[in-house]
Amino acid sequence: MTEAGLWCERELGYRFENPDFLARALTHRSAGGKHNERLEFLGDAILGFAIAEALHQALPEADEGHLSRLRASLVRGETLAELANDLSLGQQIKLGSGELKSGGFRRESILADALEALIGAVYLDGDLPAARALIQRLYEGRLKNLPPPEQLKDPKTRLQELLQGRGLPTPDYEMELVEGEKHKQTFTVACRVPALDTHTRGRGSSRRRAEQGAARKMLAEIGGD
Amino acid sequence: MTEAGLWCERELGYRFENPDFLARALTHRSAGGKHNERLEFLGDAILGFAIAEALHQALPEADEGHLSRLRASLVRGETLAELANDLSLGQQIKLGSGELKSGGFRRESILADALEALIGAVYLDGDLPAARALIQRLYEGRLKNLPPPEQLKDPKTRLQELLQGRGLPTPDYEMELVEGEKHKQTFTVACRVPALDTHTRGRGSSRRRAEQGAARKMLAEIGGD
Numbered sequence: 001m002t003e004a005g006l007w008c009e010r011e012l013g014y015r016f017e018n019p020d021f022l023a024r025a026l027t028h029r030s031a032g033g034k035h036n037e038r039l040e041f042l043g044d045a046i047l048g049f050a051i052a053e054a055l056h057q058a059l060p061e062a063d064e065g066h067l068s069r070l071r072a073s074l075v076r077g078e079t080l081a082e083l084a085n086d087l088s089l090g091q092q093i094k095l096g097s098g099e100l101k102s103g104g105f106r107r108e109s110i111l112a113d114a115l116e117a118l119i120g121a122v123y124l125d126g127d128l129p130a131a132r133a134l135i136q137r138l139y140e141g142r143l144k145n146l147p148p149p150e151q152l153k154d155p156k157t158r159l160q161e162l163l164q165g166r167g168l169p170t171p172d173y174e175m176e177l178v179e180g181e182k183h184k185q186t187f188t189v190a191c192r193v194p195a196l197d198t199h200t201r202g203r204g205s206s207r208r209r210a211e212q213g214a215a216r217k218m219l220a221e222i223g224g225d
Numbered sequence: 226m227t228e229a230g231l232w233c234e235r236e237l238g239y240r241f242e243n244p245d246f247l248a249r250a251l252t253h254r255s256a257g258g259k260h261n262e263r264l265e266f267l268g269d270a271i272l273g274f275a276i277a278e279a280l281h282q283a284l285p286e287a288d289e290g291h292l293s294r295l296r297a298s299l300v301r302g303e304t305l306a307e308l309a310n311d312l313s314l315g316q317q318i319k320l321g322s323g324e325l326k327s328g329g330f331r332r333e334s335i336l337a338d339a340l341e342a343l344i345g346a347v348y349l350d351g352d353l354p355a356a357r358a359l360i361q362r363l364y365e366g367r368l369k370n371l372p373p374p375e376q377l378k379d380p381k382t383r384l385q386e387l388l389q390g391r392g393l394p395t396p397d398y399e400m401e402l403v404e405g406e407k408h409k410q411t412f413t414v415a416c417r418v419p420a421l422d423t424h425t426r427g428r429g430s431s432r433r434r435a436e437q438g439a440a441r442k443m444l445a446e447i448g449g450d
Contacts, residue, residue: 037288037289038281038287038288038289038292040289041277041281041289041292041293042277042278042281044277045273045274045276045277045278045296046274046277048270048273048274049270049271049273049274051270052266052267052269052270052271053267053270056263056266056267062263063262063263064262064263064265064266067263067266068266071270109392128353167334169432172397172398172399173397174397174399174417175419192399194400
């Protein structure tokens with residue numbers, strides 16, 4: 001068996017009938033040849049379904065908003081990259097020479113995509129129960145320790161959901177002011193909801209924090225809190 | 226059998242073992258009591274998976290971007306509402322009195338959500354093959370006549386994907402100017418990509434058209450076209 005095959009059996013508990021599926025799942029586009037993007041497309045959909053079903057079963061009293069936020073937190077790139085790191089997946093991925101040097105976000109998305117591709121590969125090589133078993137193994141700890149609703153609340157997300165629920169377009173965020181020296185800056189961001197002809201401002205030590213603050217004020221203003 | 230049960234058998238080709246699932250799938254939140262939002266959450270995930278799998282099989286040469294755009298076009302609210310209209314689903318939905326009077330977008334999303342809830346209900350009442358058979362029946366015509374890649378290209382989507390691929394935040398769109406009389410207005414929208422310190426402008430007879438124009442120019446400017 002190949003080294004990747006041994007790794008897969010040890011870490012994912014799955015032995016491939018057709019090792020081509022495994023090789024493809026571990027090949028990033030930058031390596032040239034047959035890469036993992038189509039498998040990632042399929043794996044992403046299987047993961048979304050399996051996690052939705054697991055949450056629907058595990059939380060019979062939870063409303064749709066809570067289930068959706070939980071699902072988003074479990075299938076987002078950051079979480080997938082953490083799971084991939086626990087498996088030392090990075091060492092198995094075939095990359096082009098340019099990508100080998102890149103770090104940060106690129107690396108996180110490469111790991112997340114490869115993990116989704118592995119789910120797709122197990123589904124095609126095996127069947128849905130095999131893919132579900134892999135997802136169950138990956139998410140066992142997280143599904144047993146689901147965060148409470150408050151911990152999932154993010155003002156920008158809540159604002160967007162609230163506006164969508166009212167049939168309105170998403171808000172605009174605009175950076176209005178950056179003050180202070182480098183690495184000690186304060187940002188001021190405006191949040192606008194044109195359809196409601198109103199705006200709020202948020203300040204913070206990062207663009208993200210300023211936006212979340214502006215979204216929080218908007219929620220208070222339009223009655224979403 | 227209830228009237229809804231007869232409708233379901235005739236239009237969806239499915240007979241419920243447990244009619245409570247059907248009743249719940251057809252009950253909008255506004256009607257009070259047990260409503261269809263949790264079923265919608267589950268049905269949305271099943272639909273996403275089934276369509277991804279169907280596209281992956283039907284188009285063995287298509288790249289991930291094309292598959293993703295096709296999937297998005299097939300599962301978006303507008304498409305679901307069209308499918309629901311073909312089934313006269315609206316007449317079967319139980320709504321609260323307030324919602325009965327609302328039109329337009331609200332109605333579209335109520336239809337789309339109820340159709341997803343029906344998929345979830347068939348899955349829980351039956352099994353995955355039953356839900357897949359329903360999805361196959363609903364999408365048969367559309368899966369046989371998939372639009373070509375060009376027809377799916379939407380500048381805003383392409384710009385967002387390009388920026389995400391480069392690890393950058395999504396662009397901001399801001400309405401700058403509205404000219405002309407009511408019903409004959411021209412909109413001017415700015416598209417900003419703060420991380421690249423650049424902006425473009427688009428004009429059009431609707432906000433959407435102006436945004437798409439601005440996104441098209443931004444794609445040209447940053448080398449995405």
